[in-house]
Amino acid sequence: MSTRRARVAVVASAIVLAGCNGTSSYLDATGNAGRSEAILGQWLTAVACAVVVLVCLAIVWGIWRHRGEQNAPSSGKSGTERREIRSGLRWIYVGIAATLVVLLVTFGGTMVTLNAASHPPRVPRLEIDVTGHQWWWELRYQDRAHPDEGFVTANEIHLPIGIPVRVRLRSADVIHSFWLPQIAGKTDVIPGQINEMWVEAKQPGTTRGACGEYCGLQHAMMTLPVVAESPEHFAQWTAQRRAEAVAPMAAEAHAGQIVFSRTCGVCHAVQGTNALGRVGPDLTHFASRPSIGAGILRNTRANLMGWIVNAPAIKEGARMPAMPLDPADLNAVVAYLQTLR
Numbered sequence: 001m002s003t004r005r006a007r008v009a010v011v012a013s014a015i016v017l018a019g020c021n022g023t024s025s026y027l028d029a030t031g032n033a034g035r036s037e038a039i040l041g042q043w044l045t046a047v048a049c050a051v052v053v054l055v056c057l058a059i060v061w062g063i064w065r066h067r068g069e070q071n072a073p074s075s076g077k078s079g080t081e082r083r084e085i086r087s088g089l090r091w092i093y094v095g096i097a098a099t100l101v102v103l104l105v106t107f108g109g110t111m112v113t114l115n116a117a118s119h120p121p122r123v124p125r126l127e128i129d130v131t132g133h134q135w136w137w138e139l140r141y142q143d144r145a146h147p148d149e150g151f152v153t154a155n156e157i158h159l160p161i162g163i164p165v166r167v168r169l170r171s172a173d174v175i176h177s178f179w180l181p182q183i184a185g186k187t188d189v190i191p192g193q194i195n196e197m198w199v200e201a202k203q204p205g206t207t208r209g210a211c212g213e214y215c216g217l218q219h220a221m222m223t224l225p226v227v228a229e230s231p232e233h234f235a236q237w238t239a240q241r242r243a244e245a246v247a248p249m250a251a252e253a254h255a256g257q258i259v260f261s262r263t264c265g266v267c268h269a270v271q272g273t274n275a276l277g278r279v280g281p282d283l284t285h286f287a288s289r290p291s292i293g294a295g296i297l298r299n300t301r302a303n304l305m306g307w308i309v310n311a312p313a314i315k316e317g318a319r320m321p322a323m324p325l326d327p328a329d330l331n332a333v334v335a336y337l338q339t340l341r
């Protein structure tokens with residue numbers, strides 16, 4: 001795929017994916033901590049607007065009240081002038097008191113919101129270890145009740161509604177920020193330390209998560225769909241994600257698996273096969289993800305071919321090198337990847 005055609009495909013896909021991933025306005029929050037952050041944001045906006053309006057009205061009123069007056073130099077202060085100075089001082093005291101009240105209420109609201117964002121209502125049973133990479137997300141699900149039932153996925157997060165989830169954040173390279181705008185705000189992902197946040201989805205639906213800290217060339221293309229679903233659907237999804245890849249039946253896909261293990265398996269893992277790479281995203285259930293390259297392309301056959309042949313032409317700076325496979329091998333690998341549901 002030429003660089004120009006690749007760019008056109010990227011722009012077209014970004015437009016389509018922007019629609020299917022939902023909005024990402026934090027004011028439209030559906031998660032526990034995200035909801036209190038949205039309320040705080042609306043409150044601060046309302047207070048700021050009210051202060052601007054009141055100050056403007058006070059200025060207009062002051063100008064109107066003293067219209068036509070002239071400052072005449074005088075040696076001593078008359079009784080009227082002294083009364084006006086006392087009146088002016090009274091307004092300064094009123095202004096300071098009103099400002100203090102607004103600041104104290106805002107401080108209280110901020111503390112309540114911080115508390116909601118930092119402490120789950122009960123100990124989370126479900127944990128997700130998230131690792132930020134340039135430029136994709138690795139997610140390792142752990143269930144405290146069933147420690148042997150963990151699994152790894154990439155560039156997608158599913159959350160069960162009404163169940164608090166602890167998220168532990170690590171970075172494989174530079175500083176990122178894990179941002180689920182409508183669920184729980186953002187938390188920095190810093191090399192050499194583990195940061196924690198907790199999330200709880202309140203309503204079903206798919207929104208969009210992203211990296212919230214500039215982390216290099218493809219910072220904007222480090223997105224993931226955030227799927228909030230009922231605990232039953234979530235259990236189905238986790239059961240499907242835990243399963244190892246099913247060996248392909250068709251001859252072409254079978255041939256593709258051999259090519260994949262030989263060439264792609266150095267970097268990518270497919271559970272249940274001898275592809276065990278840990279450098280790139282785990283592809284065990286790749287075909288059921290909506291996008292390729294952390295949101296840069298829709299997961300279609302044509303896009304997948306273009307991505308394999310020359311990923312850096314589509315996502316400049318991507319660590320995945322161009323893979324100049326011959327057409328038969330390319331078709332076979334794509335056929336194989338499309339069986340990974």
Ligand code: CUA
Nearest residue numbers: 176211215219
């Ligand atoms: Cu990762 Cu910005």
